[in-house]
Amino acid sequence: MKDQEIKNICPTTTSKLENEGALLVDVRENEELEELSFDVQNLLHVPLSEFEDRYTEIPLDQSLVMVCRSGARSLKTAYYLINQGYQEVKNLEGGIIKWAEKGFPVKGSLAQVKSASSDCCSSTDCC
DSSP: OTTOOOEEEOHHHHHHHHHTTOEEEEOSOHHHHHHEEEOOSSEEEOOGGGHHHHGGGSOTTSOEEEEOSSSHHHHHHHHHHHHTTOOSEEEETTHHHHHHHTTOOEEEOHHHHHHHTTTTTOSTTOO
């Protein structure tokens, strides 16, 4: 299982899976949640800074969708979970930004999150 590829999924598929009982695991830090958060029932927050100490709080027997701001940190944690023996792990490609842009439910302001990220990717050499 250690060489398993993580499936990146879109917001529509993520929403469908969450409605069917999949658990969204948000790995963003606490202050990020204050700006913008997912407005769904099946959500667990395990910040990346605490992930290695707290990942055992994530159920082994449930379908998981790892989420973050843009999809990069959640992809790393998805691979980490696969290496710990988790089976049903997917990653929300584009993170909460893409989720909110597609009109799925959030609490907070997408504009605030996008303006905070403009410093990182304002150059054409980035990403």
